[in-house]
Amino acid sequence: MGCGVVSGSQVGEVRWKGVSCNENTSHVIGLQLPGYELRGNISRALLDLQHLNHLELSDNDFDGKEIPGFFGSFEKLQHLYLARSGFSGIIPYQLGNISNLKTLDLARNSALEANNLDWLSNLSFLSRLDLSGIKINDTNWLRGIRGLSSLKELYLASSNIPLLTPSSLDFIVNSSSPSLVVLDLSGTELNSLVFSWLVNMSTSLVRVDLSDNQLDGLIPDAFGSFSFLEYLDLSGNRLEGGIPESLSDLSRLYFLDLSHNQLTGLVPELRGLISLRELHLSHNKLTGILGASFGQLHKLEILDVSYNFLQGTVSESHFLNLHNLTVLDLSFNSLVFNVTTTTAWAPPFRLDVLKLTSCYLGPHFPKWLQTQSSISRLELSSTKISDQVPNWLWDLSPRLEYLNLSRNQISGELPNLSSKFSGSPMIDLSSNNFSAIRPASRLLDEHGEIIHSEPGKQ
Secondary structure, three states: EEOOOOOOOOOOOOOOEEEEOOOOOOOEEEEEEOOOOOOOOOOHHHHOOOOOOEEOOOOOOOOEOOOHHHHOOOOOOOEOOOOOOOOOEEEEEEHHHHHOOOOEEEEOOOEEEOOHHHHHHHHOOOOOOEEEEEOOOOOHHHHHHHHOOOOEEOOOOOOOOOOOOOHHHHHOOOOOOOOOOEEEEEOOOOOOHHHHOOOOOOOOOOEEEEEOOOEEEEHHHHHHHHOOOOOOEOOOOOEEEEOOHHHHHHOOOOEEEEEOOOOOOOOOOOOOOOOOOOOOOOOOOEEEEOOOHHHHHHOOOEEEOOOOOOEEEEOOOHHOOOOOEEEEEOOOOOEOOOOOOOOOOOOOOOOOEEOOOOOOOOOOOOOHHOOOOOOOOOOOOOOOOEEEEEEEHHOOOOOOOEEEEEOOOOOOOOOOOHOOOOOOOOOOOOOEEEEEOOOOOOOOOOOOOOEEOOOOOO
């Protein structure tokens, strides 16, 4: 079946959405219908499209139908996308007959299962495989992946894969794909045996996501040898010990998330991470000071070290070259802001989010906050401020959505807050010494409950 001649156009030109044709032969080579609200059974008439090399039916709703086994008859198919389309049942082994397949994406079909993945080994040209969110019952699932010598991207996030064992580890060590660039095994309850695979792999990896698993023990120093690594997420595990200094060798790394673990010790000097844009170290047990070398990470956009045991002072040098910083979260540590008050410090950044809860800022409101005219979330709870609220704070940002000044010693009379904000930000002024509270559209009390006005002392 071909595209034929469309009135008013040349042969091979197509005006049908989602259909693409070969310009020379007019054969249909692509059928891309993501999110078209397709339902019901998939007709075998599709087999008339013998030259199809791209089939995309993602983000539809086939209401629990099985993936048709006849898809395995598309001999020229190179890209098959069936993600998030409500398929159920067993993945048909006939897909292993599509010998030219380069992309197979079956992700997020929660009722889809894989009882046997041996058929994958026939797909020698497969470079991208996504089985995220699928129940994998095959205890020898690695055997199917072992022969994928062209594999560059492997996504098995939240796929309920069987736990790794020492016997399955033998498969892992001997099945390293020399070209693997992306590895996502997040949310699969993997244990630390997976590290034995990683340290034996080639250093071609660019993106590694092992978050929300059962990893414990130390972070391997070997990560520092993955010189092409740009993205590393080990959050939501039970990792212990210190942060390896070898990570500072990853000059291409732009994303590092080690949050929600049990890491201890000092935060190492990370001045070698010259490409870093996001650093997430929250919810650990890190101690000591925050080194001024962070001020050299000039590409940093997000810095979150909240919920640790950090101490010491934070000064202008910590932010020296952070021109791109938009999110700063130092809350729930014991850090002291020692920014000079004798001269007007103009931070190099313009923040969207600032969280300093439980840091020491007082006794006055920091004047440098006046420069943060684009801020949407400002949290200064429990920061030892014993001042009156300066007028400029109420006019700080038209984008303000949340303001928390609770649990300080702030005094004075408040203005009519409803007239101060163009929007309706959430405001928490509880546990202070205000003489009166004027109406505010979404004012919070000490329990976080919304109140409209609360005259008298709080």
